[in-house]
Amino acid sequence: xxxxxxxxxxxxxxxxxxxxxxxxxxxxxxxxxxxxxxxxxxxxxxxxxxxxxxxxxxxxxxxxxxxxxxxxxxxxxxxxxxxxxxxxxxxxxxxxxxxxxxxxxxxxxxxxxxx
Amino acid sequence: xxxxxxxxxxxxxxxxxxxxxxxxxxxxxxxxxxxxxxxxxxxxxxxxxxxxxxxxxxxxxxxxxxxxxxxxxxxxxxxxxxxxxxxxxxxxxxxxxxxxxxxxxxxxxxx
Numbered sequence: 001x002x003x004x005x006x007x008x009x010x011x012x013x014x015x016x017x018x019x020x021x022x023x024x025x026x027x028x029x030x031x032x033x034x035x036x037x038x039x040x041x042x043x044x045x046x047x048x049x050x051x052x053x054x055x056x057x058x059x060x061x062x063x064x065x066x067x068x069x070x071x072x073x074x075x076x077x078x079x080x081x082x083x084x085x086x087x088x089x090x091x092x093x094x095x096x097x098x099x100x101x102x103x104x105x106x107x108x109x110x111x112x113x114x115x
Numbered sequence: 116x117x118x119x120x121x122x123x124x125x126x127x128x129x130x131x132x133x134x135x136x137x138x139x140x141x142x143x144x145x146x147x148x149x150x151x152x153x154x155x156x157x158x159x160x161x162x163x164x165x166x167x168x169x170x171x172x173x174x175x176x177x178x179x180x181x182x183x184x185x186x187x188x189x190x191x192x193x194x195x196x197x198x199x200x201x202x203x204x205x206x207x208x209x210x211x212x213x214x215x216x217x218x219x220x221x222x223x224x225x226x
Contacts (some may be wrong), residue, residue, distance in 0.1 A: 035214055045217035100165040101146045105157040
């Protein structure tokens with residue numbers, strides 16, 4: 001069964017606008033972590049933001065924020081003021097404590113920023 | 116300073132010829148992962164080590180093996196590569212409760 005779902009295979013956003021990339025997950029582990037990674041065409045995997053299941057506040061890192069809705073099991077990434085360099089694949093990932101820190105990835109969303 | 120190093124960056128092998136990919140880390144992280152990533156797909160977890168404890172994914176083919184002789188090094192052995200094993204292989208590490216750090220990957224070509 002798919003544990004992480006990203007329903008948007010591709011997204012377009014105008015430069016300087018905000019964009020939300022969706023991620024829903026499925027776990028019965030009470031302790032887990034959620035991550036977002038960016039993978040540009042160069043192939044490197046770049047860590048963006050982390051949310052722990054027990055964190056009370058939504059994580060923020062510069063232009064990135066994570067809209068964490070625990071009851072709905074969603075962890076959407078919000079990118080504010082999009083830049084051309086934000087064009088890349090974006091992966092949502094989850095780590096489960098009871099699985100010895102196993103980390104699995106969602107299918108990804110391809111984001112294109114339009115000038 | 117490179118923190119997760121993968122060698123080689125590009126590997127060409129022949130169908131059925133064993134190949135070993137290596138990963139080393141300078142972070143002293145206790146967890147190391149191997150992922151396979153094919154074009155336009157998500158990284159697929161093959162296996163991971165939590166310290167010396169090896170955790171194999173149920174759908175990882177027997178053709179793929181791994182060794183972790185010490186904290187710093189981890190190897191991926193492909194015993195008999197097939198054409199379908201051509202992919203980018205990513206190594207990652209993490210310390211408890213922190214994000215993963217990825218190496219640059221090894222792109223494997225099977226002729």
